[in-house]
């Protein structure tokens with residue numbers, strides 16, 4: 216199997232003026248494409264060439280193969296992220312996810328504040344996430360390529376806060392980018408699907424939650 220750059224679920228200019236065609240040309244067409252290409256170079260002529268992506272990520276994490284982990288996890292994170300945007304996005308989640316957000320954060324506004332703090336407070340490159348951990352919603356952030364799927368968490372939603380994600384549209388103004396995401400772009404329908412599937416859905420390849428839980432349990436035991 217060769218890993219493939221997934222098509223965007225909308226046209227490159229569909230999120231304008233909030234996220235530009237040029238951003239997608241670089242972020243999807245160059246940054247994400249390079250992670251996929253380097254990942255393919257790394258697994259070529261190894262047994263990993265036949266593995267699904269999540270297995271490669273867990274293996275690289277466990278074995279401390281940082282370069283492999285970075286490219287594999289960035290492929291996963293970006294593939295997940297494109298679905299977190301929608302031309303009809305923004306606003307508040309409804310139904311069961313909306314109620315769970317109120318139950319776990321107090322209100323949507325409290326969630327938005329926490330998410331904004333996680334996104335703007337991530338020093339340097341990384342990601343902000345809404346995840347399920349131990350049955351509760353949680354806002355978290357990860358550095359560089361790190362991904363919740365190796366921490367026993369189910370991702371529902373993410374936002375890339377590497378500078379390459381916002382520099383074309385917002386220059387250095389990360390807070391404005393995060394605000395635009397929540398107001399105009401966030402795809403709550405995708406997050407709600409992930410919530411209904413407990414975070415396992417919408418990825419190519421086999422699900423990994425069982426593996427992630429197992430790895431998490433092992434780490435807990437070891438520490």
Ligand code: MN3
Pocket residue numbers: 242246293375377379380
């Ligand atoms: Mn990126």
